[in-house]
Amino acid sequence: xxxxxxxxxxxxxxxxxxxxxxxxxxxxxxxxxxxxxxxxxxxxxxxxxxxxxxxxxxxxxxxxxxxxxxxxxxxxxxxxxxxxxxxxxxxxxxxxxxxxxxxxxxxxxxxxxxxxxxxxxxxxxxxxxxxxxxxxxxxxxxxxxxxxxxxxxxxxxxxxxxxxxxxxxxxxxxxxxxxxxxxxxxxxxxxxxxxxxxxxxxxxxxxxxxxxxxxxxxxxxxxxxxxxxxxxxxxxxxxxxxxxxxxxxxxxxxxxxxxxxxxxxxxxxxxxxxxxxxxxxxxxxxxxxxxxxxxxxxxxxxxxxxxxxxxxxxxxxxxxxxxxxxxxxxxxxxxxxxxxxxxxxxxxxxxxxxxxxxxxxxxxxxxxxxxxxxxxxxxxx
Amino acid sequence: xxxxxxxxxxxxxxxxxxxxxxxxxxxxxxxxxxxxxxxxxxxxxxxxxxxxxxxxxxxxxxxxxxxxxxxxxxxxxxxxxxxxxxxxxxxxxxxxxxxxxxxxxxxxxxxxxxxxxxxxxxxxxxxxxxxxxxxxxxxxxxxxxxxxxxxxxxxxxxxxxxxxxxxxxxxxxxxxxxxxxxxxxxxxxxxxxxxxxxxxxxxxxxxxxxxxxxxxxxxxxxxxxxxxxxxxxxxxxxxxxxxxxxxxxxxxxxxxxxxxxxxxxxxxxxxxxxxxxxxxxxxxxxxxxxx
Numbered sequence: 001x002x003x004x005x006x007x008x009x010x011x012x013x014x015x016x017x018x019x020x021x022x023x024x025x026x027x028x029x030x031x032x033x034x035x036x037x038x039x040x041x042x043x044x045x046x047x048x049x050x051x052x053x054x055x056x057x058x059x060x061x062x063x064x065x066x067x068x069x070x071x072x073x074x075x076x077x078x079x080x081x082x083x084x085x086x087x088x089x090x091x092x093x094x095x096x097x098x099x100x101x102x103x104x105x106x107x108x109x110x111x112x113x114x115x116x117x118x119x120x121x122x123x124x125x126x127x128x129x130x131x132x133x134x135x136x137x138x139x140x141x142x143x144x145x146x147x148x149x150x151x152x153x154x155x156x157x158x159x160x161x162x163x164x165x166x167x168x169x170x171x172x173x174x175x176x177x178x179x180x181x182x183x184x185x186x187x188x189x190x191x192x193x194x195x196x197x198x199x200x201x202x203x204x205x206x207x208x209x210x211x212x213x214x215x216x217x218x219x220x221x222x223x224x225x226x227x228x229x230x231x232x233x234x235x236x237x238x239x240x241x242x243x244x245x246x247x248x249x250x251x252x253x254x255x256x257x258x259x260x261x262x263x264x265x266x267x268x269x270x271x272x273x274x275x276x277x278x279x280x281x282x283x284x285x286x287x288x289x290x291x292x293x294x295x296x297x298x299x300x301x302x303x304x305x306x307x308x309x310x311x312x313x314x315x316x317x318x319x320x321x322x323x324x325x326x327x328x329x330x331x332x333x334x335x336x337x338x339x340x341x342x343x344x345x346x347x348x349x350x351x352x353x354x355x356x357x358x359x360x361x362x363x364x365x366x367x368x369x370x371x372x373x374x375x376x377x378x379x380x381x
Numbered sequence: 382x383x384x385x386x387x388x389x390x391x392x393x394x395x396x397x398x399x400x401x402x403x404x405x406x407x408x409x410x411x412x413x414x415x416x417x418x419x420x421x422x423x424x425x426x427x428x429x430x431x432x433x434x435x436x437x438x439x440x441x442x443x444x445x446x447x448x449x450x451x452x453x454x455x456x457x458x459x460x461x462x463x464x465x466x467x468x469x470x471x472x473x474x475x476x477x478x479x480x481x482x483x484x485x486x487x488x489x490x491x492x493x494x495x496x497x498x499x500x501x502x503x504x505x506x507x508x509x510x511x512x513x514x515x516x517x518x519x520x521x522x523x524x525x526x527x528x529x530x531x532x533x534x535x536x537x538x539x540x541x542x543x544x545x546x547x548x549x550x551x552x553x554x555x556x557x558x559x560x561x562x563x564x565x566x567x568x569x570x571x572x573x574x575x576x577x578x579x580x581x582x583x584x585x586x587x588x589x590x591x592x593x594x595x596x597x598x599x600x601x602x603x604x605x606x607x608x609x610x611x612x613x614x615x616x617x618x619x620x621x622x623x624x625x626x627x628x629x630x631x632x633x634x635x636x637x638x639x640x641x642x643x644x645x646x647x648x649x650x651x652x653x654x655x656x657x658x659x660x661x662x663x664x665x666x667x668x669x670x671x672x
Contacts, residue, residue, distance in 0.1 A: 040497075041489065041492060041596075042597070043595070043597050044497075045492065045497030046496070046497040046499065049496070049497060176642045203642045204641050204642060205641075205642055205643075205644060207597070207601055208641075208645075209591075209592055209601065210395055210633065210636075212387060212388060212391040212633065212637070213388065213637035213641055213644075214641055216387065216388070216637065217637070234499050234592070237593065238591070238592065238593070245509065245510055245517050246387070247517075262498060262499065265498075265501065266501060266593055268501070
């Protein structure tokens with residue numbers, strides 16, 4: 001072959017253009033990437049492990065079924081350190097990767113609030129598990145909730161305590177963070193509507209080492225039932241133990257943290273006989289039982305809401321991308337909002353205009369360490 | 382009246398834990414002029430060692446306790462050699478940063494080795510507590526208070542009535558003069574670190590059955606213990622004890638009679654007031670520099 005200027009130029013052009021051509025050809029099979037903010041370090045690191053397990057189970061299932069749009073789906077994680085600044089940093093690191101099409105946010109409402117401004121700027125769908133009702137009323141079109149919010153948990157706690165247990169004089173105990181404050185507000189609103197009395201409304205700071213003042217206040221209030229919104233397992237376990245030590249035996253209906261695996265293990269007998277609202281309960285539906293079976297195959301810890309919402313979020317997100325036929329954020333958003341009748345581990349998802357997918361809760365009971373399903377309460381309003 | 386006594390008991394119990402950790406701060410500060418920001422992590426590591434020996438391996442509680450403290454003594458020695466000794470001739474800032482680094486390293490090492498789930502450590506006694514009239518006495522808190530009293534008494538005897546104790550005091554007061562008098566300063570500092578690690582370990586093992594064993598348990602206690610040492614008078618042993626006990630009582634009664642959500646704020650409000658009006662603390666000496 002003669003080396004002419006023309007042949008050298010053609011060779012150079014081909015050499016420079018080839019990678020771009022290859023990229024374009026291979027781009028059709030590049031994985032769909034979903035970002036996930038989760039606690040790897042900090043007080044909630046154990047729950048981060050459960051959340052990742054739930055997401056990975058769903059991911060494996062989707063990928064074994066051929067993926068989405070003929071592409072495998074991949075998870076990219078960042079540690080939020082169980083702090084608000086950590087969550088913002090983690091989300092910004094993920095958001096800086098332009099090929100990430102959607103995100104899984106936090107189960108902690110306070111962290112979702114912290115990330116919300118960046119989520120608005122990024123303009124891509126974010127699935128989250130926090131239950132503060134305000135999160136889907138921020139006017140932020142990119143937030144989609146995969147657990148029933150606390151306006152429902154408050155109504156269910158109130159309805160169950162009053163109608164089923166027959167108790168009308170309530171002691172509210174709640175964390176002072178966004179979740180605890182929002183939840184207590186929802187519960188007290190529901191109690192006011194039915195004319196029940198709130199004997200005491202007691203907030204506490206997270207990671208309190210002692211709850212003696214709170215327990216003594218409950219004792220002297222004359223309350224005949226406790227409603228609670230605890231954020232962290234260790235706080236709940238210390239409170240439960242001191243409650244029993246100081247002789248308080250009134251019924252207790254708590255938010256979902258009262259029946260998560262960590263709290264049940266730490267508190268032991270102190271939580272026997274308590275009730276909890278549980279977005280996830282093993283025996284609530286065939287889908288929740290199936291999730292428990294899949295979870296049991298990879299973990300020796302019982303599944304709970306830390307893992308069930310991420311499992312459902314991946315499932316709904318992948319189904320929405322498939323339905324949209326595209327990873328374009330606006331199309332995926334529209335597809336998520338149009339999701340109706342999707343049966344997940346948490347329940348049946350029927351998304352409303354605000355981005356809330358679930359509208360009811362299960363009531364479960366701690367029977368000597370085993371969590372037993374009692375009933376499901378659904379709201380259609 | 383029952384409520385007041387209950388609050389007093391709980392305040393003393395948690396205050397005793399702050400006092401034990403504060404003692405560790407003070408001892409290292411007196412020997413090296415440096416605050417050891419890994420003191421809380423000593424408590425955490427010891428608690429995890431107890432979980433390994435007493436829960437995972439099922440060994441007798443007393444044996445697990447001794448082995449855990451033995452482990453802490455080794456950790457204290459390694460800490461001295463790795464974190465303090467290479468920087469001993471530098472100013473205080475590199476050493477402080479080194480201890481902060483060690484604190485993060487210890488926390489994340491335990492996280493990597495053991496995982497993030499909080500663990501349950503049984504208490505020393507089978508009976509969880511005693512009901513005395515209107516007051517419930519948690520057996521673990523009773524043990525914490527009793528051990529604190531014993532350790533303070535031991536420490537007083539050791540430092541005031543033994544030659545080794547006097548050598549340690551001499552080293553903490555003036556390293557150069559102590560060296561001139563033939564006291565092996567490096568060995569004395571090593572002994573101080575080992576003792577502080579064991580002290581922190583005792584605090585962690587005592588409080589673990591109450592607060593559960595978690596990666597964060599050390600830092601939560603250490604912050605309050607640090608405030609206690611400042612309130613008591615930084616560098617003063619009696620001040621560390623009184624500051625710790627006072628802090629436990631202040632935050633417990635503050636929570637009960639003023640506001641539970643502001644419980645943590647009371648401790649730091651008292652700290653700010655002391656720094657503003659009596660920076661030498663309850664027992665410290667006022668130090669001023671002339672131009």
